[in-house]
Amino acid sequence: MAEDGQEGCGRARVLIVDDDADVRLSERACLRRFAAEVEEVAAGKEAIALASGGRFDLVLLDLGLPDLDGIEVLRRIKSQAQQTAVVVVSGRDSIEAAVEAMRAGAEDFVTKPFDPARLRTAVRNALRLSALGRRVEQLESALGARSFAGMVGCSPGMRQLAASIRKLARSSATVLIQGETGVGKDLVARAIHDEGVRRSAPFVEVNCAAIPPELIENELFGHEREAFTGAERARPGKVELADGGTLFLDEVGELAFPSQAKLLRLLQNRRIERLGGNRSISVDVRVVAATNRNLLEEVRAGRFRDDLYYRLSVYPLYVPPLRKRREDIALLVDHFVAAAAKAEGVERPQVTPEALAALRAYDWPGNVRELENVIRRALIGLEGGRLDLSALPESVRGGAGSASLMPPALEKAAAGGRILPLREVEREYVELALERCRGNLSEAARMLGIGRTTLYRKLERYGISLRPEAAS
Template sequence: MKPKVLLIEDSTSLAILYQQYVKEEPYDLFHVETGKEAIAFIERNIPQLVILDLKLPDMHGEEILDWINERQIPTSVVVATAHGSVDLAVNLVQKGAKDFLEKPINADRLKTSIALHLQQVKLTNLVEDIENKFDRTRFHGFIGSSLPMQGVYKIIDSVAPTSASVFVIGESGTGKEVCAEAIHQESKRKDKAFIAINCGAIPKDLMESEIFGHVKGAFTGATADRKGAASMASGGTLFLDELCEMELEMQKKLLRFLQTGTFTPLGATKEMKVDVRIICATNRDPLLEVEEGRFREDLYYRVHVVPVDMPPLRERGNDILTLATHFLKMYAKEDGKKFAAIHRDAESTLKRYNWPGNVRQLQNIIRNIVVLNDDTHLRLSHLPEQLTRNQKAKTVTTQTITSPQTAPDPTHTSFAPPASEASPTDVPERPVTIRPMWQIERETIQQAIDYCDGNVLNAAVLLELSPSTVYRKKQAWEAEDEHQTV
């Protein structure tokens, strides 16, 4: 099937001319004259590329670009603009447009631009297909496709079918219990019970009863026999979270249970045997706990057969935005709110924050935002001060460092080692003159344009830059030269 290119142009004569330009090209060029027709076309059949005229009879082209961005429609947009609107076109490139074409568009420029952007779309789709084939964005209760999470998924795949003990290690809120449930669901025990015990939330004098159960009269208040977690998980999986919080005496009893598969309920005389897989977890450093005498070394080696290190959220890159968007849409649907996406200014702040509470903290913050606000996008103004405080401090610090009163003159800087550090072998004969980067950049770009006989698009390809970047810089330099001449 041929790629589809949508031309949004209110001039019928220009549209016919452009269609003549590309009639022999390996794609279909469709034409609409108004913004309303364009939106209807995109909703019916998403094109790979949109060529967008800014001045339309019923709306401004920028509104269509915003509409595409808000709905995260997978299409590339190239803006077509008259000479006097180049500054606006550059602004639209910053908002997500891939490039701009300055009118009047000649045949070679149009064909080259369309071919270039369709090739980029094709390569992007190919990469996404490969990623989808080998990487997973969702895995049981997990959401995320970052490399650290792909490693976690692969370990789960490998260990789940076995009977090996697993020790999940990670900060609070990283999803240790989700990991344990995923191992259970991938194992042969998935049809049996998954029982979770938080060892840090149970008083020490009740821990033995919680895990092994008790018989009537075993202690004050034991008015009936009670099954423990070990019995309830028989045939399935027992997950012991925050294992390092367990008292040493209870650790000794747990070790015997792990070695023999047998236990005696509190107050009973008859030993019981169960078939249970044990998965343990901690948010502490287990080796440090062993060294400090708070965790039995023999128990550590018994449970630490296959370790799974859960990455903190701050190391998961774009997973932060994927999770935030998931929670945003989920809570918006629950509460009947309009939230559908995250605005770009908020995206950068979410990715820069350290997230000490990890996924749990992110989830709670998004929940709070949805409850207290109602908007189509989560914006920077919605974020709590704890997320934006560091950003403001960083801005103030940067402004102080680059203050005109303290900043060195970048025009000519000479570097020479301090006298105390200099040696006959490393002291240059003369100081090295460092030129400003903008001068070198301008010369390099101009040389590429001259080499391509003035063809900016070809020069951009050689420089491996976006054509819009080259156009914008070229225009700024020309305007500066004009100003200096005047």
């Protein structure tokens, strides 16, 4: 990161301060490979004036200046532009002078006449230091704004999202949150509620994928007494329970057609009828819906009503996938390491640069949820207070990609020229898909080309149990 800094891309801005034009010329020659921009001055006051705004990454500073003592110039620059590195290049060849310069904050001390290689080394090291310093500064300044309503992130995408949420929170407009699985859509929905005027009213969530189609309307709209066999008493649905607050319809793309029509009516009239009733009940709910499907594609494919789509997407929000905002990875790692260490009751481990590099390079098909799981698992049984590459799964380390897509039983059967019962193949294939996306149901359903409800039923039929983190 910071280290491949200036030499390769030559972006450094450097100020040369020396009253000797020949020295300036030879310093400039040494800088050629590092600097994008070089300025020269011959006096201390000019140097201070130019450098104190923090415009330069590096100052090459002579001590014997005509107007001011170089050490004084150094102090002034350092007090006003802490991240600017200063390499003193001086004819004062004494230990005392070097010590004084270093104490005043210089990164290095090179004696004149200088050996170009020695100066280049000093420049390279100083630029690295200043790049690191800037990075720390950036991170620190991002710290204040690095999380919003529980959402960690400092990428432009996340900042924009936070700004939209703030704006939206003031209204009661219907919001449609789209984005891949695990990007944080639930968190966004929660934030819209928590930041808004409805925050003290209920936030009621309905997962449209987890409830079988034949039960969803009862869940949403409730029923009157004796609406169906077994309905001994009337029961309000989630829409009524959310009155005054927010109704969060998660996985809205899974809603079956008849239910879509009822939802549309709610959005149009803000009224509902319980099952088995003819009373129309007025409700004041803000609807926030989420889906990891591309809803417009669902509309085009005839699986989702277009009129409902337009009603829902009054205010569309898109949460970008993690691989499109890698700047957030380090912050998220930090966040999850701290949380996992607390949960495990262990001291917070140091993440090694190699491990962090691998975490940043990986593509995260399961997005933030996958990252969270990887960190949580890495911390289990971790020793030595270091989270190193070896604590990460092979896929993240970069070794994967070649694993078989064939379920083991099928592979064996194929090798033995045997045909397996379809049921068995299906079970294994479902298991394989779940394993592939680390237990993420939406993702597995997407890969298998079936709805989540269908997947739930298959899990039940085959007695496949989910690991705890996948059930959420």
